[in-house]
Amino acid sequence: MTAEKITARRALWHQHIHAYQQSGLTQTAYCKEHKISVKTFSNWLMKTRRENQAQAGSGSGTQQWVSLPVPQPVASTSSEVCLRVRVGDYHLEIPQGFDQQTVAGVLRLIKELC
Secondary structure: OOHHHHHHHHHHHHHHHHHHHHHOOOHHHHHHHHOOOHHHHHHHHHHHHHHHHHHHHOOOOOOOOOOOOOOOOOOOOHHHEEEEEEEOOEEEEEEOOOOHHHHHHHHHHHHHHO
């Protein structure tokens, strides 16, 4: 395979991975919708994550940030909190009725960072 084909293939998979991350779908649902092998997608996802971790560890100074929509604040009391997530010094309290896609995005981000 030529270098151009490898670059094009890598770019295609990076586009799929970005679209998946923005979709809020599970890997299986995304792959089914786009007629992609789940195993192949998972392999590319892991490969991309390893590359990103290697770049972050190489001292390149580049970071990738993920934008998440923030709904209007909801007044809540501690009795309305239905889920608490604690990662190191960070605390996330999710009230009942919170947008499911936003929670999924936050949890995917936490998983990628840990």
